[in-house]
Structures are given as structure tokens and as C-alpha cells.
Amino acid sequence: MAGSNPNAKPMNLTLKVWRQPNRQTEGQMVDYQVKDISPDMSFLEMLDVLNEDLLHQGQDPVAFDHDCREGICGSCDLFINGRSHGPEKGTTTCQLHMRKFSDGDTITIEPWRANAFPVNKDLSVDRSAFDRIIQAGGYVSVNTGGAPDGNEIPIPKDIADRAFEAATCIGCGACVAACKNASAMLFVSAKVSQLALLPQGQVERQTRVENMVAQMDIEGFGACSNIGSCAAECPVGISLENIAILNREFLTAKAASNNLA
């Protein structure tokens, strides 16, 4: 595929978009035509063009989630042509460019599908289930008083690197969307292993994994069956090794923690 190409021809596309007025009303797929789309546009810019057209025609624009449009916030959450964030590997929807598509293509655009992620409107979903999982234990205690000297807390480079890899999770929910079981384990495992690997995370280590897994189950996410769709579709490349770490942390915490409840 070409990069920015001044000779690239504008594209005409057919979009099949999920339209749903609100949480209570059942939605449906609606076909739209968009014309003169530049291959250099991002996917979200293409949707902006669609929405301007809809506004000019006096119709309700398509609601979709987005914020930074730089691939770091994790807000954009479209299921494009049967895959989380579309066909390009390791990319969020905002960083997916129209040059990945061809003139005349039909593109199917759906919201993340999981009962734990209810559709607010059209393509916009409520991912506050993730927030509640973080509130259940995805934090560290910071005591007041003098800050300890950084050199007094030695962390081996490879441990720091692994913790950082896990910390790159942007909480977009692509893992849940791609998983056959709508499981949130890749997300939860990234958060649990990031903190379990570092000294700052040791204080709540056992309680954290117990509470986060309990909250994950309450929210109604499915269980992992090691299919690997999540890691394959993750825009930042969180690995399945984290789920093994989560399981290990969970089992050892359940066996050894003082929490009887």
C-alpha cells in the first residue's frame, strides 16, 4: 500500500453502519454512500465527512467515540469489517487510514459487542465496566511523608520493561470486542501483571487480583479460552503471557491471602 500519495484517487465507498437511537431501542444496519474520500484521511475523518453530509441533509449524525485521535487514549472503538479497529494490525481506529481500503469497497462498521459494554447510541458504547474493575483494585497505595529515593528501590531492567509493556494497555476494549467469549482477561491481566511486577504494587498484590477478578465476573465478561484473538487484535500488543500471570496471581492469592470472604 502506498503512503501519502499525491496521485491517489479519491474513493467512493458504501458504509454499512449500526444505527441505534438509545440503549432501550433495538438498532439496525443502515447503508450510506460517501464520495471523494481521500486515501490520506483517517477512518474517523471519513466518518466526519459522512456526518457532515448527514447534517446537511438534516439527518441525525452517527455517534462514535473518539478523543485524542493520536492512538494513545483508547477512546475510538469501532468494529470494522469483522475486526476490532479494522484490518490493520497494532492500530487504533483513529490511526487506521483510508489507503487500507479501495475505491468501491463496502465497509461494515459496528460497535463493540459485549453485554458488559452496552451501546449508548449508534457506535458509541459504555465502557465504564472497565473503570469499575480498575476501581476494584487497579491502583497502588501512596503513603504521605518523605518520598523514598528512587535508587533505594532497585528494579531489574527486564522486569521494568515487562511492567512497561503491560502498562501500555490503553483500555480500549478491542480484546473484549474480538474475543469469542467477550472476555476481559487480557485487559485485567495487563493491569494486574503491571502492578504485580513492581515493588509499588506489592502492598495490595493479593487483594488486588482477587477483587479485580471478582469485579470482572460481576460485570458479566466471559471466561478466557486461550483463543488468542485478543492479543492478535490489541492495538498495543499486550501478550497472552499476561493472562498466565493473572491466573498465577489469582491462584496464589486465593491460596495464601487472609481474605476469607
Added chain:
Amino acid sequence: MNWFTKTFTSSIGRKIIMSLTGLFLCTFLVVHLIGNLQLFKHDDGVAFNTYSHFMGTNPVIRTIEWGLVLGFGFHIYEALMLTMRNKGARSHGYAQWQAKQNSEWTSRNMGILGSIILVFLIVHLYNFFWRARFGTLDADINHNDDLYKVVVTSFHQWWYVVLYVAAQASLGYHLWHGFRSGFQTLGLNHRKYMPLIKNFGYAFAVIVSAGFASMPLYFLFFTNENGALLTSAPAVLHQLALAFN
């Protein structure tokens, strides 16, 4: 709920039971396959019947047998529980779904493969286990039940052989994903050892399923109705004609 039931009814807890029972059932497959290799001995089934007599009467084996029942029971029960949970996690599916772009077919179809194996298991238990344990069989020259004769007769029915081979193919695919998946669920995923576990699992799946499938195929194609080896191509063709009639 106390902490123990909470642990093993959680999503991860159920998965842990799935993997422990699954890996335990793998050890059973090894024992079963090695024992059954005696079917290939040309002794009119004497060794195989002695072995099956031992397996049916030895008190240690009979005790472990209950472990096996529990192993299968929990594996199937947890599979049902997890499948219900997982189906319930997405009641509205996608209009377009390209799972084959990001995952293996076997990993997404463990339930279907497992169900085929379960149907096979019921037929298999009824035909061999039930008859050996509760039925009356002819005696062989050592006055052991002649289970070998039941095996040879069964494996000369083409539909039976088809069921067996199809079930073993399902088992192979089930193990292809299940073996390494069991280790992953138990948290036994390490950069140094995971490639070995994966490759061992693939080899295990192929050897076990091919090993079991070879038995019905051997009897159908290469022996007569008494289990004696056929030596010429016309004899094989004649034998096949009988099996399909």
C-alpha cells in the same frame, strides 16, 4: 459463599478445573493407548484379554477408575458452565465476524469437538466397557472374557470404524488446542518453556489420535473376522466387500 467455592466458581477458577481435569485425562489417554497396542499382537487376543481382565478386576485400577469418572464429569460440567457464561456475555452478535483472521479454528470450536468426543464416548463405553463389565462374553483359551473378539467384530463394521476415526480426528484437534491451553490456564507460561510445551502438545495430539485411529483401520483393512492378518490385496478387497454389505 466461602472463599473456596468463590474461587472455583469464578471464571478463572472454573478454567483451572478445566485445565487440571483436561491434563489428567491426557494421562489416561497415554495409559489407554499403550494398553491397547496389545491389539496388534498376533496371539488371538490372549495378551489383550489378560490385560483387560487385570484392568477390570485390580482394586487399585478400579479405584482410579472413579477418579476418571470424576475427571470426565468435572471437565464436562465446567465446559457447560463456562459455555453458558461465555454465550451470555454477548447476546447480540456481530453482522460481520472475521475470527479466522486472528485465531485458530480448533481453539474456537472446542465445544463442538468435545461434544463429538462425548457422543463417541457414550457409544464406546456401551460397546466395550459395559459389555466387558456387565455382559457375558465368550471365554478365551485362558478363561478370560474374550473382549478381543468384541473388538475385532466391531471394527469390521464400516460405520463403526467411520465413527471411531471421526472421533479420533476430533480428539486430535481438541488436544491440539487443549494441551498447551491447559498449561497457559494454570499460569505455566514461560518464555523459555512455552515453545517446548506447544510443540509437545502438537506431537501429543497427533500421536494419540493417530494411534487410536490406527486400531479400527487396521482391523477393517488388514485382518479377517478372527483378527488374523490378511496377506494379499484380493483378500483385503474381499474383506472390505464383506464389511460394507
